[in-house]
Amino acid sequence: MKILKIDHIGVAVKSIENGKNFWSDVLGLAFEGDETVAAQKVKTAFFPVGESEVELLETTAPDGPVARFIDKKGEGIQHIAFRVENIETALAELKKKGVRLIDETPRIGAGGAKIAFLHPSATSGVLVELCQR
Ligand code: ZN
Numbered sequence: 001m002k003i004l005k006i007d008h009i010g011v012a013v014k015s016i017e018n019g020k021n022f023w024s025d026v027l028g029l030a031f032e033g034d035e036t037v038a039a040q041k042v043k044t045a046f047f048p049v050g051e052s053e054v055e056l057l058e059t060t061a062p063d064g065p066v067a068r069f070i071d072k073k074g075e076g077i078q079h080i081a082f083r084v085e086n087i088e089t090a091l092a093e094l095k096k097k098g099v100r101l102i103d104e105t106p107r108i109g110a111g112g113a114k115i116a117f118l119h120p121s122a123t124s125g126v127l128v129e130l131c132q133r
Pocket of ligand 1: 008011079129
């Protein structure tokens with residue numbers, strides 16, 4: 001399995017509209033619009049930073065994963081995403097190594113990327129996303 005780079009860092013926010021004030025207006029990162037991923041009950045907005053991006057995540061439903069995260073921990077960093085060369089190969093390798101996976105097969109995330117999450121119990125508490133674009 002080959003990790004190419006940190007693709008993005010996911011930040012849970014109550015409101016992308018408010019979050020934009022800091023990430024875009026204050027820091028000057030480009031806001032390139034938002035996108036709703038209905039299957040994950042989330043609205044996302046990506047802010048490019050050099051080779052990586054910051055992803056703001058706002059829930060679209062009270063029972064969505066981002067809503068549950070904010071209920072438990074408040075706003076803040078929710079996941080870190082590594083870009084991999086081949087996500088199927090990476091998942092197969094991790095499974096073989098006994099890593100607990102949330103997604104055994106990739107699903108389609110924002111921007112049409114193939115994504116899969118590893119379980120935080122296998123990663124020192126960090127929700128790790130693999131993505132292939
Ligand atoms: Zn993400």
